Amino acid sequence: MILFVVQALNGFQLGMLLFLIAAGLTLVFGVMKFVNLAHGVQYMLGAYLGVTFAAHAGGFWPALVLASVVAGLAGLVLERLIFRHLYGRSELDQVLATFGVIITLNEIVRVIWGSSPLELAMPEGLSASFQLMEGLRYPVYRVALAGAGILVAVLLAFVVNRTRVGMLIRAGASNQEMVGALGVDIGGLFRLVFGVGAMLAGFAGVLAGPLVSVEPGMGENLLILAFVVIVIGGVGSIRGAFVAAVIVGLVDTLGRAMITDAAKALLSGPASARLGPAVASMLIYLVMAAVLAVRPTGLFPARA
């Protein structure tokens, strides 16, 4: 039971990290039909910048703000130099070019920060743990991280659903050509969405910093999960990204814990030790396939 609660909490918190990454990805994909594999790079950049700013700019909190902003700006620079030339081109061009960006930036990060994993210290105030239930202490920081994810989700939902800019973003995701014909600068709208998306991914990188090892290529694993999230949630939908991120986070985390145990219990011998993890890593894709079989455009499609 305790294990289950811990894993569920961890899964939810992975979901919040995924949401922060997927939010930008889904809007960029939805509004511009642009497949940005390099979105995970923003997450990595956020984490590395977080390490540097934490060491030289007065600790975790200033680093959280500075690294998010700088990661966002870096995203805008990439958009200006590379990505905007890819709009309207085939997915293959977009995938190849942004994959190139991943490789290049991973190398640049290696040159600047070195290949060995770095650590980002937890902020002082949140490094404790608290009594969650009988026999279970849970780190405050992980709860704070999940809280930050929920806060961002509420903010984004408000902006997207209740403001004029949000209305344009939803309209742009639905029919970009028509919105341009109404006199809306689609390029400007997209830069805004892209910058915010890059910033959120950077923000997620700093938040994850104290929990994971900060190393080159750390963004790619989460990026794949983030793509699963936006496919399940429905491309272009913030609400879909949130729900799907929680689902993917929970299924992935609980699956890894439960299925491995179940396999050990049901089978014996060395095969069981291998079978469990193999099935667990397939779980989210099974969920994705099941969702797509029932709702081919995802749970909350942005395009009606």
Next chain:
Amino acid sequence: MAEALLEIVGLRKSYGALRVTDGVDLRVAAGTIHAVIGPNGAGKTTLIGQIFGAIRPDSGQIRLAGRDITGLSPHRRARLGLARSFQITSVLPEFSVLENVALAVQGSHGSAFRFVWPARSEAKWNGLALAGLERVGLAGRAGDLASALSHGEKRQLELAMALVAEPRAMLLDEPLAGAGPEEAARLIALLGGLRGSCAILLVEHDMDAVFQLADTISVLAQGRVIASGTPDAIRADPVVRAAYLGEDF
């Protein structure tokens, strides 16, 4: 002819060896309806795309009220007073009728990025949007979802979205496409009522509508204007009859 508000001079566009637009000249005078007709594949939609800026011409010039707009992006053209309706119905189905028009008001006023928070001027914007809906006779459906409208009503909504920008010129790409006889009659009356408010370039397959509405008709065939004149002159033109109209006219 009066001063041309929308003027197209020597427009050319080729895809490989295929000349889709082959030296097209058009002049649309203020307050008139100028129809472009032609068989399928004559290059009408490509022509509209170039005028609106979605497709870049190889050569030639497009002028709006004397200003060269050939190199401008679609949204800049829209801000200068060029509105457009699409061949395929383009409203946002998950938005309300009023929201669709309010979006158009917002776009045409260019303040999209200044209003992060719900604006105090909401009432003013919605007032403008409602006035646009009244112009096309759709005010009664303001609160409904756009997806609940009939096909003809969606066409009316599109017109309202174009009109709230107070355009100087409008491009209407087959506004009657898919409309039944009754809807078509209502839309024709509506379009006729717009004469005088702006220059209208109309691309339409419905010949009855074209001959009822147009002040001037240009006939496009294989990317060229083969004839241009009043409806009567076009109806009598032997070249047009041979190339396009057939025996029906």
